[in-house]
Amino acid sequence: MSVRILIVDDEDIVIRSCKRIIAAATPASGGFDGAACKVDAAQSGAEALRLIEQQPYDLVVLDIMMPKMDGLEVLQQVKERHPDIDVIMVTGLSQITTAVKAMKLGAFDYLPKPFDPEELQRVVQRALEHRRLLSESDPAESASNARYHFENIVGAGPAMQAVFRLIAKCAPTNSTVLVTGESGTGKEMIARAVHFNSLRKDHPFVTVDCNTLSENLLESELFGHVKGAFTGAVATKRGMFEIANEGTLFLDEFGNIPLTTQAKLLRVIQQREFRPVGATAVQTTNVRLVAATNKDLKAMVAEGHFREDLYYRVNVFPIHAPPLRERREDIPALAFHFLKRVCGELGKPMAEISDGAMSVLTHYDWPGNVRELENVMQRAVILASDNVIRQSNLSSIVEMAAPAGVDVPRTSEDLKLAKKIAREKSVEDIERQFILETLKRNGSNVTRSAEETGMQRTNFQALMKKYGIRVRDTGADGAESDEPGDEVAPT
Numbered sequence: 001m002s003v004r005i006l007i008v009d010d011e012d013i014v015i016r017s018c019k020r021i022i023a024a025a026t027p028a029s030g031g032f033d034g035a036a037c038k039v040d041a042a043q044s045g046a047e048a049l050r051l052i053e054q055q056p057y058d059l060v061v062l063d064i065m066m067p068k069m070d071g072l073e074v075l076q077q078v079k080e081r082h083p084d085i086d087v088i089m090v091t092g093l094s095q096i097t098t099a100v101k102a103m104k105l106g107a108f109d110y111l112p113k114p115f116d117p118e119e120l121q122r123v124v125q126r127a128l129e130h131r132r133l134l135s136e137s138d139p140a141e142s143a144s145n146a147r148y149h150f151e152n153i154v155g156a157g158p159a160m161q162a163v164f165r166l167i168a169k170c171a172p173t174n175s176t177v178l179v180t181g182e183s184g185t186g187k188e189m190i191a192r193a194v195h196f197n198s199l200r201k202d203h204p205f206v207t208v209d210c211n212t213l214s215e216n217l218l219e220s221e222l223f224g225h226v227k228g229a230f231t232g233a234v235a236t237k238r239g240m241f242e243i244a245n246e247g248t249l250f251l252d253e254f255g256n257i258p259l260t261t262q263a264k265l266l267r268v269i270q271q272r273e274f275r276p277v278g279a280t281a282v283q284t285t286n287v288r289l290v291a292a293t294n295k296d297l298k299a300m301v302a303e304g305h306f307r308e309d310l311y312y313r314v315n316v317f318p319i320h321a322p323p324l325r326e327r328r329e330d331i332p333a334l335a336f337h338f339l340k341r342v343c344g345e346l347g348k349p350m351a352e353i354s355d356g357a358m359s360v361l362t363h364y365d366w367p368g369n370v371r372e373l374e375n376v377m378q379r380a381v382i383l384a385s386d387n388v389i390r391q392s393n394l395s396s397i398v399e400m401a402a403p404a405g406v407d408v409p410r411t412s413e414d415l416k417l418a419k420k421i422a423r424e425k426s427v428e429d430i431e432r433q434f435i436l437e438t439l440k441r442n443g444s445n446v447t448r449s450a451e452e453t454g455m456q457r458t459n460f461q462a463l464m465k466k467y468g469i470r471v472r473d474t475g476a477d478g479a480e481s482d483e484p485g486d487e488v489a490p491t
Contacts (some may be wrong), residue, residue, distance in 0.1 A: 003037045008048040009063040015041045021117040032125050045069030049077055057085055059127050064091040072101055079106040086127045103336035104352060110156050122164045153189050154337045157329040159322040170317045171197035178314050179292040181321030184371030187292040190321055195248040200288055203247030206240050211253035219261055220277050229278025241274050241285045249287045255295035262307045269313045324366040331362045338377040351381060353389045356428055364397045385465045391428050392467040432467045
């Protein structure tokens with residue numbers, strides 16, 4: 001199917017370079033067919049909008065710094081008129097500043113300058129895959145598997161771009177893959193991306209959590225068992241190596257496999273054959289193995305807790321999932337990605353993230369990584385009293401996002417944003433404390449609190465709503481209602 005792409009940049013040399021990079025992409029390298037792409041170019045925002053009105057485009061690659069009409073303005077108009085067109089922003093400015101603005105306006109992703117050819121090809125591939133999924137005729141498949149394709153592994157920074165390159169290189173092969181990384185970094189997402197971009201994508205992807213099963217149950221789960229093999233084996237059961245035949249078997253928490261099971265697993269990897277528990281006949285299997293662990297397997301080998309031969313059999317193609325604190329540039333895009341998903345699931349209109357709240361998100365260390373960020377965004381959407389996520393909605397992490405971790409601005413744009421964030425944070429902190437202390441002094445009585453401060457009752461209630469403050473938050477004795485605006489009867 002022919003794909004039409006529009007490159008928008010005021011520099012002719014950049015346009016020519018982007019065209020060459022897109023044309024060089026090939027399916028054999030795990031990418032799209034660049035030769036099948038029709039690539040047009042525009043050197044101004046006005047020209048780009050005119051071309052988009054004249055003919056349909058699947059994708060727009062848009063530079064942010066252009067004279068007269070910058071990329072953000074073009075992006076806004078494109079998404080208003082043609083919301084189905086995906087737009088990739090290209091910028092040399094502060095990544096966080098640009099990401100916040102661009103994602104608010106509906107950009108699919110952003111690519112910081114300077115970028116390698118493979119980085120551009122990767123983000124274009126993700127965008128085209130996203131568009132393909134939207135046009136899928138089978139909504140059930142799209143709903144169950146779409147989140148595991150490239151376009152939903154969010155990351156424009158160098159750490160995740162390196163991961164994307166590794167996935168693209170190993171996916172078309174049958175190599176065993178070992179995904180390492182801390183809990184919550186998205187190791188299963190990487191494993192599924194390997195599968196869904198491989199030649200086995202039309203065959204099963206089967207997951208086994210090696211941390212939740214005892215040794216006997218794990219062997220039965222992996223290899224199956226015959227009827228009567230042990231107490232409780234009332235029927236023959238197929239193992240996951242049989243079920244995943246021709247597809248991919250994902251062994252999560254791989255470092256927790258007992259040593260005796262490791263020996264049997266090694267035989268399957270070497271010989272492609274296994275024996276169900278209690279059986280005499282040997283079965284063969286053709287599976288691709290992807291394993292994941294948050295443990296240091298090499299150290300476990302040295303300590304005698306993991307077989308050295310199995311380690312080298314599995315560690316054929318390692319992929320490391322970086323912790324979120326090492327790719328802070330991706331936090332804005334991830335936050336908006338989860339925000340969009342949560343708002344959709346809850347039936348809420350798409351919310352925004354205040355600059356103060358974004359500062360908290362980007363300077364928190366995220367010990368729970370991407371999984372923790374997803375949970376925090378879900379809680380924030382539920383707590384938000386209006387259509388904006390504020391610092392007060394991030395109470396679970398705001399104290400741990402220490403101001404000392406804020407980066408020193410490097411450009412005038414960074415300085416402007418840092419000052420704006422600092423002003424907003426100060427105002428939000430003062431306003432919130434002002435409301436809480438006033439309510440405490442007045443026994444959580446909203447009317448008396450408003451009168452004491454010289455404010456209209458409705459304005460006082462509006463501030464309470466802004467920061468999600470209920471009378472029970474004040475800790476005053478006698479509080480009988482937890483709804484903003486409900487008063488406590490004087491004692």
